[in-house]
Amino acid sequence: MQQFFALLKKIIRTGIGRVRFLMAGIGLGVAMLLILIAAQVNTNFNELLHGSANASETIDYLVINKKITNETSGNESANAFSDSEIQELSKQPFIDSFSYITSNQFKVMAEIPAFGIQSMLFFESMPNDYVDVKTENWNWKEGQGELPIIVPNSFLDLYNFVFAIGQGSPQVSQETIMAAAAIKITIYNDITGESFTGKIAGFSDRITTILVPQSFMNWANKKYGGQATKKPSRVIVKTKDPSNPQLVQFLKEHKYSTNEEKLRFSRYRGIVDIITSAVSFFGLILLLFALLVFSMFIQLVVESCKYEIQLLITLGAAPRQLQRYLMKQFVPMYFIIGGACFLLVSALQWWASVQLAKQQMFVSPYPGVMTVVSTVLILLLVYIVNAWNVRKYINQH
């Protein structure tokens, strides 16, 4: 076959339009690079978001409530979640689990004699699984006079860096407060009341509220609360990925609000998504043009050697032999281009991983599965389109 192909080389001149062929080759190269880079960037970004090396916490908690607008202000039931809304929320794929946050339905008065502070207060409670402060003191049984509470870190900061300075009061550490401060807490309704000694069990970053154990809340709401149970107006959800654009979209559509800070990655991710899809779209268009030029080139070669191909077939050359010969003229270039693009992207990936590691961001130094799959798919597509064209034009003679 080698000798036969050597003779065919003198008969079927593939040199014609060689420049066009090379240009199409360059186009194919650029298209492949764009698509592979888009695939790789996507892989890297996902790795940065979800990879175990980058994430400090793989589960995130979001407190969700309705946005209070001018229309709904003062309308308590409109700002609470209805049963159907809760059901819809719990069905979303991006939410792992969720729980109501129960608020007090009685009045609370707190007093810290040591600091000379007295204030009306509120409580909320949620199941222990959702509480980020893990301490043995976090429980309450009926008859217990001491009530553990968790306050947000930001409260202490406000006290230390704003209130204390203004009032000339001493600044205190978390430990001091937890050990010393006894808060006199009185809960009451219009008829009767009861006092407890509040003890700060810890400081939370997760939720900006004052938490009491769920058991205390249930007992107190039953004893001092009104008859009708109120609908929850805040829920806490557990999610693996607070930057999931679907989650953000869902919140936006339903006019729910949450800690925006946690969603900020979503915006970056949206931008990266748009850029990578634009790049891959451009790459695909370019790929399409490259394929078109290849097809035209094959047609040109076959047309320009029409007489020769006819005579070869008359003399007994099998169409399959001629197809194989033509494919052998074109295909090596595609594979060289494909291989070169893949190597280039691999090198870029290695370089990027080194650069990112300096900033404590860790991505694999090797190309991702998506990149490998894309390379194989593109080459397969190019091969099939070429084989199809060669067959089509040879069989016309």
Added chain:
Amino acid sequence: MEIALNQLVPIPLRDKILQQQSDVWNSNITFRPGRFIKIKAPSGTGKTTLIHYLYNIRYDYTGSVSFNGKPWPQYSSEELAELRQQKISVVFQDLRLFDQLTARENIELKRVMLPKPYHPAEKIQEMAEQLRVTHVLQQSARTLSYGERQRIAIIRALMQPFEWLMMDEPFSHLDDANASRAAELIAAECTARNAGFILTDLDDDQRFNYHDHYHL
């Protein structure tokens, strides 16, 4: 391998043919394997047309040409290629060499078309010596005289295995001595293969021991 003609009539020559008597046109005949067949006819009666029909590169006829019991239209292009590589060879009247190749390359092309060539490469030299064209083997086919081209085309046709060899006035540009040498080579190669041939010509000749004679 039998070749059977069934009421074969070329469409362009239809009227002319139906008026005159012919052994071949519009009749049922079978060419049996291994026979040396001579078809004699004056110019313009369709010798080349017949060879093209038999080799299946022209299709403007009524009736049928069957190879091994199967009409030509039923063969796929790959099957045709296989037949032309292994069962049927041809010497065209217009020779059909590749001008961009040398004489040797033209012959070699047919030899190496099969993955396992029938003849070794040395056979080209041997046949070229026999037909006195050794000196032109390295020349481009374009520069050869018609007689030289004719002998190159004959050698090319003999490079492959075949059961039938079609020849369309193969000696038209050869002097008697050269024609006899070519006929001797062709007869030897056919005998070696147990192959038959179909040869068309204008006149009678004694170059082969023909088994069958037909008038077109």
